[in-house]
Amino acid sequence: MPREAEPSLNERQFVLQALQENLRLDSREADRYRPLEVTFGDEYGVAKVSLGKTRVLAKASAEVTVPYADRPLDGVFQIATELSPMASPSFEVNRPTETEVLLSRLLEKTVRRSGALDTESLCLVAGQKCWSVRVDVHVLSHDGNVIDASCFAVVAALRHFRKPDTSIEGGILTVYTPAEREPVPLGWLHSPFCVTWSYFGEEGEMALLDATRAEEQVRVGSCTISLNRHGEICQIAKLGGTPVEAVILLQCTAIALTKVKEFSAYLDKKLAEDIKRRDAGGRSAELTAENDR
Amino acid sequence: MTVSAAPEAALSVLPRADGSAKYSHAGYTITASVNGPIEAQRRDEHPYEAHVDVVVRPAAGVGGTRERHLESVLQSSLTQIILVKNFPRALIQIVLQIESTPGNDYVNTKLFQASLNFSIMPALFQTAVLALLSAAVPMRATATASVVAVVSQDKEKKLIVDPSAREIEAAQSVHVLAFTSHDELLLAESEGDFSVKEWDDVYETAKKICCQPESQKAGIEMVPDDDNARGPDMRQFLRSTLEEKVAADLHWK
Amino acid sequence: MPLDTSAYSLALLRVDGRRWNELRRIHAQIRTQAAADGSSYLEMGHTKVMCVVNGPSEPGPRRGGVGGTSAAGSGGGGGQSKDAEVAVSVVVAGFSSVDRKRRGKNDKRILELQSTISSALGASLHTHLFPHSTISISLHVLSLDGSLLAALINAATLACVDAGIPMTDYVAACTAGSTSTYAANDESADPLLDLNHQEEQELPGLTVATLGDSDRVAVLVCESRVQVGRLEGMLAVGVDGCKQVRGIIDRVVRDKGRRMLQEGTVEKGVGLEDMDLD
Numbered sequence: 001m002p003r004e005a006e007p008s009l010n011e012r013q014f015v016l017q018a019l020q021e022n023l024r025l026d027s028r029e030a031d032r033y034r035p036l037e038v039t040f041g042d043e044y045g046v047a048k049v050s051l052g053k054t055r056v057l058a059k060a061s062a063e064v065t066v067p068y069a070d071r072p073l074d075g076v077f078q079i080a081t082e083l084s085p086m087a088s089p090s091f092e093v094n095r096p097t098e099t100e101v102l103l104s105r106l107l108e109k110t111v112r113r114s115g116a117l118d119t120e121s122l123c124l125v126a127g128q129k130c131w132s133v134r135v136d137v138h139v140l141s142h143d144g145n146v147i148d149a150s151c152f153a154v155v156a157a158l159r160h161f162r163k164p165d166t167s168i169e170g171g172i173l174t175v176y177t178p179a180e181r182e183p184v185p186l187g188w189l190h191s192p193f194c195v196t197w198s199y200f201g202e203e204g205e206m207a208l209l210d211a212t213r214a215e216e217q218v219r220v221g222s223c224t225i226s227l228n229r230h231g232e233i234c235q236i237a238k239l240g241g242t243p244v245e246a247v248i249l250l251q252c253t254a255i256a257l258t259k260v261k262e263f264s265a266y267l268d269k270k271l272a273e274d275i276k277r278r279d280a281g282g283r284s285a286e287l288t289a290e291n292d293r
Numbered sequence: 294m295t296v297s298a299a300p301e302a303a304l305s306v307l308p309r310a311d312g313s314a315k316y317s318h319a320g321y322t323i324t325a326s327v328n329g330p331i332e333a334q335r336r337d338e339h340p341y342e343a344h345v346d347v348v349v350r351p352a353a354g355v356g357g358t359r360e361r362h363l364e365s366v367l368q369s370s371l372t373q374i375i376l377v378k379n380f381p382r383a384l385i386q387i388v389l390q391i392e393s394t395p396g397n398d399y400v401n402t403k404l405f406q407a408s409l410n411f412s413i414m415p416a417l418f419q420t421a422v423l424a425l426l427s428a429a430v431p432m433r434a435t436a437t438a439s440v441v442a443v444v445s446q447d448k449e450k451k452l453i454v455d456p457s458a459r460e461i462e463a464a465q466s467v468h469v470l471a472f473t474s475h476d477e478l479l480l481a482e483s484e485g486d487f488s489v490k491e492w493d494d495v496y497e498t499a500k501k502i503c504c505q506p507e508s509q510k511a512g513i514e515m516v517p518d519d520d521n522a523r524g525p526d527m528r529q530f531l532r533s534t535l536e537e538k539v540a541a542d543l544h545w546k
Numbered sequence: 547m548p549l550d551t552s553a554y555s556l557a558l559l560r561v562d563g564r565r566w567n568e569l570r571r572i573h574a575q576i577r578t579q580a581a582a583d584g585s586s587y588l589e590m591g592h593t594k595v596m597c598v599v600n601g602p603s604e605p606g607p608r609r610g611g612v613g614g615t616s617a618a619g620s621g622g623g624g625g626q627s628k629d630a631e632v633a634v635s636v637v638v639a640g641f642s643s644v645d646r647k648r649r650g651k652n653d654k655r656i657l658e659l660q661s662t663i664s665s666a667l668g669a670s671l672h673t674h675l676f677p678h679s680t681i682s683i684s685l686h687v688l689s690l691d692g693s694l695l696a697a698l699i700n701a702a703t704l705a706c707v708d709a710g711i712p713m714t715d716y717v718a719a720c721t722a723g724s725t726s727t728y729a730a731n732d733e734s735a736d737p738l739l740d741l742n743h744q745e746e747q748e749l750p751g752l753t754v755a756t757l758g759d760s761d762r763v764a765v766l767v768c769e770s771r772v773q774v775g776r777l778e779g780m781l782a783v784g785v786d787g788c789k790q791v792r793g794i795i796d797r798v799v800r801d802k803g804r805r806m807l808q809e810g811t812v813e814k815g816v817g818l819e820d821m822d823l824d
Contacts, residue, residue, distance in 0.1 A: 096657075101654050101657045104654060105654050105655070105657075108654075203762070204762075220669075231774040231775070232772065232773055232774065233771065233772050233774055235768055235770075236752065236767065236768035237766075237767055237768075238763065238764075239765065239767065240662050240663070240666035240667075240668065240764060241669055241764070242764075243760070243762035243764040244762060244763055245761055246756075246762070246781055249766060249781070250777065250781065253777060254774075257774055
């Protein structure tokens with residue numbers, strides 16, 4: 001298996017020394033993200049996120065299945081993250097690396113366990129039929145901070161997604177095709193976003209947001225904080241690494257909250273633009289009523 | 294959904310891969326990355342030639358037998374055009390990520406068993422060739438591919454180039470053909486029942502699309518073609534894409 | 547099983563009769579396994595874990611990628627690196643909890659635990675002294691009643707001390723929670739120390755691990771929804787709890803050392819390498 005190219009001593013020194021002088025290689029400030037951009041596909045539920053040179057594609061899809069026996073009233077919701085050799089040749093197909101496991105756990109905790117998607121609304125017939133929603137995350141290019149980009153892509157894809165409309169009459173479930181009835185959005189409760197801090201220095205005293213690959217390779221620790229714009233923490237993960245002062249972690253959380261509010265506003269704006277673009281025909285009346293609820 | 298008839302492509306879209314391409318045609322959008330030649334794993338290592346590894350990843354769901362089938366077909370045909378003997382014990386890794394497929398508003402598809410069909414093959418093939426070119430992997434020839442469906446309409450057989458999902462459902466047979474730039478037939482896969490005569494027609498149509506002679510292009514100043522079955526000129530497309538890319542890269546000169 | 551939180555506000559006592567700032571009983575032993583380089587057994591209330599450390603030693607045949615990570619973080623390549631690799635394996639016994647769930651080896655939750663422990667201890671152990679080698683830590687969970695990650699980290703720290711691997715300081719961990727649910731915005735919520743399983747299910751909580759006596763946090767894991775304002779209180783209680791835990795495990799190590807001297811297993815001044823097992 002080809003190995004990931006590790007930074008040489010000189011590169012390592014260069015990045016670190018620049019950081020000591022409060023300089024980043026791309027001359028960003030410490031708490032500044034690279035330009036974040038999200039685009040939606042022609043289909044519903046496809047979101048492409050680019051964060052600098054990092055690029056992530058998320059696609060949401062839904063089908064009708066049988067609910068789990070122990071949760072007859074809930075739908076099925078899963079997030080699939082498989083890193084392909086496209087992101088880096090060191091990722092192998094069908095063999096999860098540590099990065100992949102941690103990424104999928106983080107997304108799971110941030111989006112699924114925090115109850116962002118109302119899984120009860122996915123239930124069609126209790127114990128027999130439910131929607132199974134799945135989000136596939138594809139990392140196309142890995143230039144650092146895949147976690148934040150993936151989380152944003154997942155949330156964007158799910159909020160953009162429309163599942164086919166259904167009706168139950170006399171115990172018979174009908175799933176309408178998009179041609180028959182306009183698909184409906186998912187029951188969405190809140191939008192969590194991840195903000196990842198990277199720590200540098202002997203005691204982890206320097207904290208940077210949105211590290212690039214080069215910075216990620218020389219960092220001594222990281223902490224991913226997931227929040228929504230209401231100021232609720234969905235998860236925090238500082239999984240080891242060099243210990244960092246508790247006070248710094250609290251400051252990081254406060255800054256993360258302002259970033260999450262920015263993300264939230266940006267995504268709302270983009271989704272509104274997309275609805276407007278699709279509604280050129282003027283079928284907007286019923287759709288907007290749906291969305292305001 | 295509007296399906297653009299003309300193919301579109303961009304080269305070197307991914308910053309970290311050795312070579313990459315994004316290609317969209319007839320509703321399919323595919324991104325490919327090529328890494329190589331890189332160190333092969335022990336089990337893939339071949340003492341005399343490079344191993345070509347093709348991974349097809351569907352947009353939603355995990356790949357199944359259909360993807361494996363597409364991978365094996367692509368792998369064997371790409372091995373033919375890549376100069377694999379130049380890189381013994383190495384690996385050339387091609388990852389094809391499907392981003393979107395033409396939607397069918399009239400059917401609710403089972404999405405999790407991501408099912409791919411024949412009509413995606415030319416798009417995959419074309420993207421792979423573009424990505425290989427972008428990665429500067431030495432090749433014997435370039436190649437172009439096309440899909441043709443035979444539909445019976447009022448007892449008459451009709452050929453449709455780049456059929457839509459509905460047309461494929463109604464079609465009697467679907468054929469995928471690929472030609473090298475030396476006008477050799479590289480790949481022929483067929484599905485459904487058809488006669489030898491029909492296949493010959495399909496062959497001629499596909500060949501016209503894939504291997505339009507260069508001289509004709511230069512001589513007859515691009516006569517507007519209203520023959521519908523003719524479809525786009527793939528070889529010219531491949532060429533112009535690369536020319537654009539090279540021109541852009543060498544702009545500073 | 548709904549937790550009767552109303553009782554708390556009346557008597558200020560938790561389900562198991564503790565006050566908000568009380569740890570559960572922590573009982574620990576080191577040097578429990580004669581055959582291993584280092585070993586420990588730790589109980590935090592009803593959470594019981596066993597730890598065995600082997601190494602630093604030459605890396606064995608390559609295992610599946612995730613279990614072991616070198617302390618450098620992303621630096622792959624097992625024993626090839628300049629630092630020792632800390633390979634952690636966690637096994638949760640089937641009989642450890644009431645509902646006897648089968649947990650596969652590739653359960654992502656377990657893989658995450660392993661990677662966390664590896665990277666938390668990697669930051670404290672002087673891994674740079676043992677290039678091209680592996681320190682393997684295997685943890686067995688015998689009984690499960692909340693604060694799993696904290697118990698695992700404490701047990702691993704003790705076993706590493708027993709194995710005599712040079713380290714900066716103890717990595718001590720404990721959990722902290724808050725009596726309010728995420729929805730309630732009440733200011734009266736009290737932070738709680740050291741959650742048991744029942745509290746972990748019902749209340750927001752986090753796991754903190756600190757290095758030695760400092761306020762420096764090596765691990766901070768929060769897996770439940772909680773108001774951002776709650777974090778400070780929980781973190782403060784957690785960090786304070788870690789100091790208490792550190793005191794307890796420090797005493798365990800010192801007691802054991804003293805006993806070994808008394809029993810004459812080691813003479814004063816003898817290097818630890820020549821020490822016989824008791």
